[in-house]
Amino acid sequence: MYDLIIVGAGPAGATLARLAGKRLKTLVLDRRDLEGPVAGTGEKLCGGLLAPDAQEMLARFGLGLPAQVLVSPQLFAVRAIDLITRQQRIYPRNYLNVNRQAMDRWLVSLIPPAVERGWGAQFLGFVQSQEGVEVSFSLGGERQKARTRFLAGADGALSRVRAELGLGFTPPSYTAIQEAFAAKAPSPYFSALFDRKITDFYAWTIPKGDRLLVGAALPRGAAGPAQFAELKGKLQGLGFDLDTSLGREGTMLLRPLGGRGLAWGRGRVALIGEAGGWISPSSAEGISYAFRSALALARALEGNPEGALRRYRALTRALVLNIVAKTAKCPPMYQPFLRRLALGTGLLSIQDI
Numbered sequence: 001m002y003d004l005i006i007v008g009a010g011p012a013g014a015t016l017a018r019l020a021g022k023r024l025k026t027l028v029l030d031r032r033d034l035e036g037p038v039a040g041t042g043e044k045l046c047g048g049l050l051a052p053d054a055q056e057m058l059a060r061f062g063l064g065l066p067a068q069v070l071v072s073p074q075l076f077a078v079r080a081i082d083l084i085t086r087q088q089r090i091y092p093r094n095y096l097n098v099n100r101q102a103m104d105r106w107l108v109s110l111i112p113p114a115v116e117r118g119w120g121a122q123f124l125g126f127v128q129s130q131e132g133v134e135v136s137f138s139l140g141g142e143r144q145k146a147r148t149r150f151l152a153g154a155d156g157a158l159s160r161v162r163a164e165l166g167l168g169f170t171p172p173s174y175t176a177i178q179e180a181f182a183a184k185a186p187s188p189y190f191s192a193l194f195d196r197k198i199t200d201f202y203a204w205t206i207p208k209g210d211r212l213l214v215g216a217a218l219p220r221g222a223a224g225p226a227q228f229a230e231l232k233g234k235l236q237g238l239g240f241d242l243d244t245s246l247g248r249e250g251t252m253l254l255r256p257l258g259g260r261g262l263a264w265g266r267g268r269v270a271l272i273g274e275a276g277g278w279i280s281p282s283s284a285e286g287i288s289y290a291f292r293s294a295l296a297l298a299r300a301l302e303g304n305p306e307g308a309l310r311r312y313r314a315l316t317r318a319l320v321l322n323i324v325a326k327t328a329k330c331p332p333m334y335q336p337f338l339r340r341l342a343l344g345t346g347l348l349s350i351q352d353i
């Protein structure tokens, strides 16, 4: 019998395993092999920018990033572009630019050796009882079962743990598409692109070594590929070099506007990271939320497992307020009139283009 089984070893699961695995008999499962080489498919799709909130969490954890995780250039500016009016401004903001797959492997390398790992494991389901949780997964082509006093779902936006909980609602979500292009010269900023005709959320470009990532969060059910093609056409019109595509991927992205879609879990099962809906509704920055929700659950698990979920809810109150505050930030960014006013006046910007 384990004290804790964690499904998913992205930033949320790896952080929980690092913190709680020091005291609790822990098993962490992930369908990726996070101690092996980066696979061609099945890796996490991400922009790989560590925002100031994520940097602050690394400081609180007493961690510094190793050089092999970083990708050039490091970024100190956001270029905001309204694709309809073509207004542009540069705003100061610092991001650590990382190779997401290298970062995930570094976070996993910090997990205490006593924590058992199941790489290449596919979580299948669980059954809860008074005594604990029986978790089913497939590993090495065989169906296996393990018992635990507590289960943490850290399996991301498409969380199967959340689905199995049968919470009766689907969190608001978008389809994220990201395409990499060969870049002759790296741009020195992350750009945030706004265009109501393409999405009511936003699109972005991120320089990543000798590549440029172009991504967009598109309303689900809409004509995603057509809107993405329109986005690329508009970027080319602005002078972005998108001649050589290196591949495109897509996934789901949650957007918990006003806290809608947040889920803590039930009984002896808790959800952390994006599985619980923890991601910024204004910028889709999710790594700091993965860290913060994992820290909250690690603290909640310091007492008996029966009360852990209640303590986890209490410890995430500030995070809920943070999500509500980030939602309040949305109108100036996503409401066309207010955005045009902000870009037009140049409030808080350092340069217009």
Ligand SMILES: Cc1cc2nc3c(=O)[nH]c(=O)nc-3n(C[C@H](O)[C@H](O)[C@H](O)COP(=O)(O)OP(=O)(O)OC[C@H]3O[C@@H](n4cnc5c(N)ncnc54)[C@H](O)[C@@H]3O)c2cc1C
Pocket: 007, 008, 009, 010, 011, 012, 013, 029, 030, 031, 032, 044, 045, 046, 047, 048, 049, 050, 051, 054, 121, 122, 123, 124, 154, 155, 156, 157, 159, 160, 176, 177, 178, 215, 251, 252, 253, 272, 273, 274, 275, 278, 279, 284, 285, 286, 287, 288, 290
């Ligand atoms: C296109 C895109 C760009 C983004 N860019 C940024 C950015 O620049 N900065 C930022 O802060 N945030 C960004 N985000 C958000 C961020 O990537 C997520 O919020 C963050 O990764 C959530 O961490 P997590 O640990 O909760 O989940 P994940 O990172 O999704 O990890 C979940 C883990 O669970 C595993 N898993 C899933 N299902 C199963 C299963 N059934 N069985 C076994 N294992 C399973 C997966 O293999 C994975 O390792 C972006 C998201 C997208 C989609």
